Amino acid sequence: MAEVRIRHVAWRNGRPRFSPGPTLRAKGYKPADLKHADGRWFSQGEALDWSNALRQALMAAKAESAPVALPASIAPLVSRPAVAYPMSQLFEDWFRSPRVLKRKDGTPRPPATIKDYKQKARVLELWDPDMWASEISALDQSICYGLYEDLWKSKGLATARGALTILGMAISWGLRTGRVKGLTMNPARDLDMQAPAARARFITREEFDHLVATAEGEKFRRPDFADMLYCGVWTSQRQYDRLRLQLSAFRKGRFVLRQNKTGAIVNPPVAAPYKARMDAAAERRKIKEIISPYAHLNESTWAPWNHWTYRNLFSEIRAEAAKTVPSCATIMEKDLRATGVTWMALAKNTLPQICAVSGHSLQGAHIILKHYLALHPEMATTAIGNLVEWYESGSNSDMAV
Numbered sequence: 001m002a003e004v005r006i007r008h009v010a011w012r013n014g015r016p017r018f019s020p021g022p023t024l025r026a027k028g029y030k031p032a033d034l035k036h037a038d039g040r041w042f043s044q045g046e047a048l049d050w051s052n053a054l055r056q057a058l059m060a061a062k063a064e065s066a067p068v069a070l071p072a073s074i075a076p077l078v079s080r081p082a083v084a085y086p087m088s089q090l091f092e093d094w095f096r097s098p099r100v101l102k103r104k105d106g107t108p109r110p111p112a113t114i115k116d117y118k119q120k121a122r123v124l125e126l127w128d129p130d131m132w133a134s135e136i137s138a139l140d141q142s143i144c145y146g147l148y149e150d151l152w153k154s155k156g157l158a159t160a161r162g163a164l165t166i167l168g169m170a171i172s173w174g175l176r177t178g179r180v181k182g183l184t185m186n187p188a189r190d191l192d193m194q195a196p197a198a199r200a201r202f203i204t205r206e207e208f209d210h211l212v213a214t215a216e217g218e219k220f221r222r223p224d225f226a227d228m229l230y231c232g233v234w235t236s237q238r239q240y241d242r243l244r245l246q247l248s249a250f251r252k253g254r255f256v257l258r259q260n261k262t263g264a265i266v267n268p269p270v271a272a273p274y275k276a277r278m279d280a281a282a283e284r285r286k287i288k289e290i291i292s293p294y295a296h297l298n299e300s301t302w303a304p305w306n307h308w309t310y311r312n313l314f315s316e317i318r319a320e321a322a323k324t325v326p327s328c329a330t331i332m333e334k335d336l337r338a339t340g341v342t343w344m345a346l347a348k349n350t351l352p353q354i355c356a357v358s359g360h361s362l363q364g365a366h367i368i369l370k371h372y373l374a375l376h377p378e379m380a381t382t383a384i385g386n387l388v389e390w391y392e393s394g395s396n397s398d399m400a401v
Helices: 022-026 044-064 087-095 111-127 141-155 157-177 205-216 223-235 239-243 272-288 307-322 326-330 335-346 351-358 362-375 377-392
Strands: 009-012 015-018
Touching (some): 009 044, 087 111, 087 157, 111 141, 111 157, 205 307, 223 239, 223 335, 335 351, 335 362
Antiparallel strands (some): 009 015
16 A cells, blocks of 8 residues: 655655654654554554644644643644754764864864765665654663664665764764763664675786877877876875875985875875877976976866866776777776786785875775775785796795604
């Protein structure tokens, strides 16, 4: 049977529930199941009758300036003291705290990260407004796990995991600061949430060369964009940092960069293929008499790259490249950074060496290589070749004591 829309009533899995609006909530009324005294759920007709009785009580109370009288059956359940510290207030306080606004080293947290936190919290607010307005200490682990599974079914695993993770972070802060009382543990932690499937994709040399050729070809004539492809692979930095890379970062054959997201500082040498692109770009600027502090410019305007312009052009060039090399269609811009890490590993660099260039933590680089290198046959070929070389050398396999 289709669920009918009834004032002050919300439906959950076909069962009616009293859902007070902001005005009633402010007067202390809380959501409650619409059930008979014996535990039976109201039918749709009974829920409609109950709603009509409530509306009449509201109108009468307003005319007489009297307290709202609720219909029978659930009045004892919904007439409760006003919420002391709701989830909405927890998030409002948390978003104003240094814990969110500052990184561990005291520098401002990137606006994009804060925006991401707020988007995840917004998922919770839109999904269950009643819970958003309810006392945070009323949560328990079963409620949080049920919320996680409901979001997983309706919004996807990544959204569910993100929303519950951000809830857990906010509650942890609330417990430490004493704002959240009545909880002995964080109910949004240790939920055994599933991890989304890792994206196992890196760019092959054939694909990379084809993207570069497409960017510089007859249709686009964009060597400046090809420079950005080289920057992505040969520096292994995030897009945000690459678009804002300054010429002053390049000193004595190296570049120094403080990563915006993590604050990590990298100072690797400039790879020869990337330096050749930089030198050619400098010549084009010289001809046009362009002076700019940015390492890379959108040469159609000679202004710094705009995030949206860059991404749209990437999509157009990728689509054109895919016409002749179909596998290019699945390349994402973020694959440039992971490709740099993967290529360094294929070149037999160690994890610490890779991290010194990319700025990844050892754990972060390990996660990338765990998924990317397993797909690359060259790694297995190299491994077997090294094993045969060791075996034929007559090396000892005894354990040292």
